[in-house]
Amino acid sequence: NLNEKILTLAVTAEIKGMDPIYANDVYSSNEVARIYEGLLQYHYLKRPYTLIPNLADEMPTVSKDSLIYTFKIKKGVLFHDDAAFPGGIGRELVAADFVYSIKRLADPKLQSLGWWLLQGKLVGLDDWRKKYAEEDKVDYSEVVEGVQALDKYTLQFKLKKSFPQFLYALAMPFTYAVSKEVVEKYGKEFLNHPIGTGPFILPVFTQSNKIIYTKNPKFRDKFYPSDASEEFNTPYYLADAGKKIPFVEKIVVNIMKEQQPRWLNFGKGKIDVIGIPKDNFEAAITPDRALTDGMAKKGIELIKNISLDVTYIAFNHDDPLFKNVYLRRAMSMAYDPVASNKLFYNDLAVVAQSLVPPGIAGNIKGYTNPYVGPNIEGAKKMLAKAGYGGGLGLPEIVYDTASATVSRQMGEFFKKQMAKIGIKIKVVTNPWPQLQEKITKRKVQVFGIAWGADYPDAENFLQLLYGPNRSPGANGSGYDNPEFNRLFEVSALMQDSPERTALYEKMYRIAAEQMPWIFGVHRQNFILRHGFLKNYVASDFDQGSAQYLNIDLKEKAEILKKL
Template sequence: MIKRFIGVILLASVFFGGCGQKREAEILKIRLSADVTTLDPALIVDVSGGIVASKLYNSLIRYDNQMQIVPDLAEDWSISPDGKTYTFRLKPGVRFTNNREVNAEDIKYSFRRILDPKTRSPRQWVLDRVVGADEFMEGKASDVSGLKVLDRYTIQIEIREPFAPFIGLLAMPAAYVVPKEEVQRWGEDFGEHPMGTGPFVLSRWRRDEEILLFANQDYFEGPPQMKGIAYRIIPQDLTATAEFISGGLDIMGLPSGEFSRFMSDPNFRPYILNQAGLNVYYLGLNCQKYPFDRIRVRQALNYAIDKELILKTLLKDRGVVAYGPIPPVLAGSNQNISPYPYDPEKAKELLRQEGLKNGLSMKIYQRTSQEALSITQAIQAQLKEVGIETEIIQLDWSAFKEAINKGEVDAFYLAWVADYPDAENFLFPLFHSRNIGPGGNRARFSNKEIDALLEKAISTIDDKTRIALYQEVEAEIHKAAPWVFLWHLKEHVVYQPWVKGFKLYPIYNADKATTVALTKNP
C-alpha cells in the first residue's frame, strides 16, 4: 500500500495500546499522528488506514510476523502448474458482523468492486492481472471472466500470465472482503460505516480525535483478549511522548527526538523492540514538471543532500542510506549500487550543464509533522548551498495527498511501506507509468525501457531470473533518479510492562491484535 503512503509516525505493522492514569478496562490506546482518510478497503492507500482496517476485515490469506503467507478466510488453496490459476476453498461458518455467512460470491463481489470504474479505486493494479479485468474496466464486458465461483465455498482466480507475487497481493487491504448489502446500503459513505469479518468492529469515529473499536466476540478465530482499541489522533510527538510516560498510551513508535532518551533509560530499555523496516523514505520529484523533467537536475539533487549526516544527527543512526527504492533485506535489492555521495560541487556542475548556473527555486511539500519538518529544513539548508532556494509547504494529510496526486507539487517528502515482502512492491507500483498518480507513481515518472523491464520481471516464474531483472530495474531507476533516495529506517517500539502478547509485524496490516492482552498495572 502506500502500496503505499506512510501517514503515521507510529511504526507500520505493529499493534499499539494504552492506559491512562485511570485506565479504561481492557481498552488499548494507539497513537495515530493523523486521522484515517477512509476505512473502505477499495479506497485505502495509506498505512494508517491499512492498520485500522486490518482489525475490521479479512482477506483470503495474510502474512504472519515471519513474513510467511498463512490462511485467513481461505482454508486452503492450490496454484496450477503454469502459475496462472489460483483456487481457494473458504472456511465454512465465517460471518460478517451483520451475522451473514461469507461465501465465494462475496470474494468475487469484493474483487470485482475494486476493478469497477464506478468505485474509483486507486488500487485497481492489485487485481488488474486477472483475466477479463481490462475488458471490464474499459466497459467492454459486464463481468470479470477470470473470477469464477465454483461452489459456495470455492473461488477460482485466473491471471493472464504467471506473476509470482500475485498471492501476496491478496493480503493487501484492497483484497479485504466486504458484504455487498452493506456497501449498497451506505454507498459512498461505506468508508465511514465499515463492516467486515474482522476481530473488531467500529464503535465510534470522531474525526481528528479518536477511532474506537470494540472486540467482535464472535470472531471466527476466537475473540480478542481485550475489549477494544482506541486509536487516538495525536499529531505532536511531544504530546504523544507525554501521554506514553503518563500511561495514556501503552505502546509507542519512538519519535526520533525521543530516541536517545528512551534507549538510555533503564526503565524503558527492556521494553523496546526493533526490526529492520520494509520501507523507503524519499524526496519525490515531479518528473513531468520543469526542471525536474531533466535527469541531470534530479541527479544534482541527489548529490546535493547529505543523507548520512541527516541520518546520523536527526534520525540517530536508526537506518541505512538508500541506494535505490528496494530495502536491502529483500531479495532483488541491487547491492552493487552505491548511494549517491554527498558532492555539492558535482551538483553545481550538473545544474550548470542544464543551464541553471544561478540555481533554481522549488517548493517541497510535506504533511504537517515536526519530525518531517526537521528533516525538510535540513534538506532546505543543504540545497541552498548549491544555489537551490526552497519553500517548505506543510499540509494536513488529506490535502497533502491530494496535491501530490494531482501533480501540483515540485517535490514532496514521503515514505513507502511494503504491502507484501517482495521487491516488486517497491518497483512496479512506484515507477511503472500505468500507476502515475494515486496508483503509487507519485513522482509521475515515465520510462518505456523501465516499463518493459518491469513487465518482463513480473511475468517471469523463475525466481533467480526474476530477482536479476529486479536488480537491473533498480540500477536503471538509480540512474534516472526520479527521487532523491534517502534512507530505510529501522523500526523501534516501546511498550508498557502491562502489555502482553505484543509482537512486531514487518507487514503493516498483518497484525489482527487477537493475542494482545492488558494486565493490571504493575
C-alpha cells in the same frame, strides 16, 4: 481502566476513511484491517514472512500452468450486525462477496487507489473496467472470467499471465471482503460505515482525534498460533498458544501528530507501545543501543526492527523541469542524507543508494550511487550542466510535505540543502489526507514521502517507478522510462530465481543512475512497549496484528505504580 482489557495505541496521521479500496497508506490500512479481512494473512510468529489462510479455508489449489487459483471459503463466517442486513443481523460470508469486492477495486467510477495491484492480471477484468468507464452505470452482475464464484463457497481466479506475487495481493487490504448490501445502503458514506467480518467493530467512523473499536461478539473461532520461528519460540510469545482470539475488549487509537504528546502519554502508561521520538532517544537508549536502566526499572521493554522501506523526495515527472536528469542529479548530490539520518533517525537508518531496501533480492549489497550526496561541488557542476549554473534561471520549486512537526523540519532541512547550490525551495505543509490527494491528482511539484513494503518482494518497490502505475496508481512521481518498464514487465512474469534477481538489479541501477527521486534512507525502528502488553511483534505487515495482543491487568496495575 484496570477492570477491562483495553489496547491503547497512538498513530501519527488522520485516517482518511475505512473503505479498503482506498487504503493505500499504512495508517488507513492498519485501521481497515481491524474490521475487514482477506483470504490470506501472514503467520503472526513466523519469519521469513509466510502466508496462511484467513477467510480461505485452506491455501488454494493451483493449476499446473500457475494461472488458475481455486479457493474454498471458510463456512460460518459472519459479517458484523448492521441495519443493511434483514433484521439487522449480519449474514454469512460467501464466495460472491470476494467477486463483488474485486470488481469494486476495478470499478472505474470509484477510482480505487489499489487498482494498480490487479491491473492487467485477471482475465477480462481490464476489459470490464474499460467498458464501464464509458457507460453511465456499472453492471456488477456481468460475469468476468478472471474472478468467479463457482458455488457458494468456491472462488476461482484466472490469471492472464503468470503473476508470482498474486497470493501476496490477497493478503492486502485492497482485496478484503466487503458486503454489497452495506455498500449500497450507505453509498458515498460507506467509507464511514465499516462493516466487515473482522475481530473488531466500529459502527460509525468519524474523523476525530480518537477511534474506539469494540470486540466482535460473533467473531468465529480463530486461535493464537502454537507454532513459531526460533526467535519467537519463547514463553512471552507462546503463553497464549491455542487460545481463542482476540484477547482485548476494546482498542483505543489516539490520533497524535506531534511526538511529545505521544511520548508523555506513553510515560504515563496511557499508550501501550511507541516508536521512540528522535528528541527522546537519548533518554531511553544508551550509547551502545540498549535500554537505559531507568526505563527497564519501569517495566519497559525494547524491540528493534529493520524495516522493509525507503524514504524519498519525489519529482513530479509531468513537470517539464524534471525531465532534465542533470537537474535531478544535482539536487540529489546537494542533499545530505547522512546529516538527515543523524537529525531525524538518530543515525540508525541506512542511507539508500536506490529504491530496494536491504534484506530482499534486488538490493545490491555494497553498491555506491555516485549521485547520492553530500557532494556540494559536484552538485554545483551538475547544476551548471543542467543549464542553471548557480541556480540562475531556475524558478522557485514547491516542496509539499505532511503537517507534522518532524515533516516540517525535514522540509526546512531540504530547503537549506538546496540553497547551498542556489536552488530556491518553498515548503508547503498539508494534513496527511490532503497531501495524498494532491499527489494522486498530480498537483505537487516535489514531495517528501516514504514507502513501506506491501509484501516481501522487490517488485513491490520497483513498481513505484513503473510507468503504467502512475497516479492514481502507486507511481506518484509519474516516472516513465521505457527500458525500466520493459525489464519490469519481463520480471513480473518470473518466479523467484537468480535470473529474476538479475533483472531486479538492473532496474535498481537504472533508478540509481536516472535519479527519478532523491533517495533518503531505509529506516530501523526502535520501539518501546510496556511490560503488561503481551505478544507484541514488530512487523512490516502490521495489518490485523491487534487481534493477537493481550493485556495483563495485574501486571499493568503494578507497572503503573512505577511510572
